[in-house]
Amino acid sequence: MPSPAPPAPKSPKRTNATIALARAPRACSGAALGYFFIALVCVIWIAASFLVARLEAHGLSPVLLSFICGSGFIILVPLRLGTIARGCAAMVESARGARAGQRDARRGAGRANADDEAERGHSSSARAGAAKKRTPGEGHANAVELVPLATAGGEGETRDAERGKANETAASRAKRRGEAGMYSFEYHLKAAFVVAPIWVMAQLAFDYSLLMTTVTANSMLSSSSAVFTFVVSVYMGLDKFSWMKVAAIVAYVIGTVLVTLADRDPRGVNFDEASAEDMANNALGQNIQSPALGNVLALAAAGLYALYTATMKLYLKDDDKTDMTLFFALMGIFNFVGYGAVLIVTRALNGLPNLFFAFTERVFWLACAKAFFDNVLSDYLWARAVLLTSPTVASIGLSLQIPLAATVEVFIGQPAWASHFQNAALMASGTLFVIAGFLGVA
Structure with missing residues (x-):
């Protein structure tokens, strides 16, 4: 982008006033816009969770699924192709x-x-x-x-x-222009380079934990991401410590535990039964019975997810200066090239023998749909919400998907938790705790 010509003496005042006037509505509605993005992410994640459960129940490899989803960000490259080309040319120069x-x-x-x-x-x-x-x-x-x-x-x-x-x-x-306006291309590139591997490791840990432990245990341990996010954010100076936030996080964790205990069915919703071959040959080619390792992976995923959120906020502090489309496009390139190279080398060394098990054309397009909605779109909205609010608020805000998911289950079928009064009471109590936790940090 060429440097603008020097303005007339009175021109800067008019330009600054115009910029301030243009940014005023966005600044005034920053937090509200962030909450709106959080609500949209909740809806998308609920819908995607059913799709992921179906795909992995039939043996789709979490490694292949995470590669497709991580590389899905590359569809944003055409939207910023000119910026990427100019940035690379400037770096060569x-x-x-x-x-x-x-x-x-x-x-x-x-x-x-x-x-x-x-x-x-x-x-x-x-x-x-x-x-x-x-x-x-x-x-x-x-x-x-x-x-x-x-x-x-x-x-x-x-x-x-x-x-x-x-x-x-x-x-x-x-x-130099980035210091006064938008972040530079090099800065976006550095942020994407640092965040991309953290995102991939968090996805892999979470997906594999679902193969080794129950959904109930996974949900309980995943709720600790809010605790990790708060601790990391306070340590990095991205959030302020207060006992009100601590109480809100405790209420959130209690609510999540009550909700997961209310759901006695490991899958929550009865999908069509997977075939015997699918059950005997899952993503790793065997029936995995390692709940302890699965719990450790779920806890690791929660910590990595908190690190991903806080690191992104650390690099991209100002929403007005961030080109989020460029950031995720660069992250998609890193995921596709780096993750793809690892898979190629691993396959060449005879690793991951069941990588393409249960991988059909239909599964491929379903995985692509999941990548677009559950990763590209929702991660974009989620990242904007983190910048507009805070990592802790955004993490706990996603707890709104709990009452939303319960409502969806009521409409699409008879949920397991509604069959007994005790489970229904646990679900209602947990929902209230979750909402109280969100309001405590909002």
Whole structure:
């Protein structure tokens, strides 16, 4: 983007006023807009959870599913193709300019050394001549003769300085503009590079935990993500500690535990039964009975999810300066290239033998639909909600999907928790605790 021409004297005041007026509605509705995004994410996650349960019940590999979903962000690349191309070109130009600057610095240092040696030699000759015969005229002439040597050195330094200024690239200019306006391309690239592997590890840990433990245990342990998010956010200085927030988080965790205890059916909703072959050959090619490892993975997923949320907020602090589409497009490129390379190497070493088990054309398109809605769209809205509110508020805000999911279960069929009064009471009590926890941090 070319730098704007210098404005007239009164122009900056009008420009700043116009920008402030344009941003006023967005700033006033920032938190409200964040809550709206959280509600949309809840709806999307509830719908996607049914799809994921169906896909994994029939043996789709969590590794392959997470690769498809992580690479799904790459569909955003065409929307920012020009920005990515210009940013990469600016980075190449910056690298060339840096190398040219280093060469010029070495040449300048060499010329300076040569000038110093010549000056020392000339001074020695002048002193030797003066020892033989010194006159006022010769002394004056010698002094005059030294001036061009010093001037030559000064001109060399001036040329080096001018050449150094000429080596200033579009990348450095864009970086300076990013400090006053939008974050630069390099900054978005760095943020995506750091966040992408955390996102992938969180997804893998969560998906594999579902294969090794019950949904009830997974839900209970996943609720600890709010605790991890609050601790990490306070440690990074992204959120302020208060006992009100601690009480709200405790209420949220209690509510989540009550809700999961109310659901006696491990799957919650009765899908069509998976075939015997599907049950005998799941994503790892065997029936996994490792609840302890599954619980550890669920807890690890909660911690990684909190780290992902806090790290994104740490790099992208201002929603007005962040191009979220560019950020996720770059993250999609990193996921596709990095994750894809790992899968190729693993397959070449005869690893993941059942990677493509139960992978049909229909499953592929369902996984793509899940990637678009549950990852690309919902993660975009979720990231905007984190920037507009705070990591802790956004994490606990997602608890609204609990009463929403209960409502959906009532409408689509007879939920397991509604068959007994005790379970229904646990569900109602848990929902109240969850809502109280959200209101406590909102």
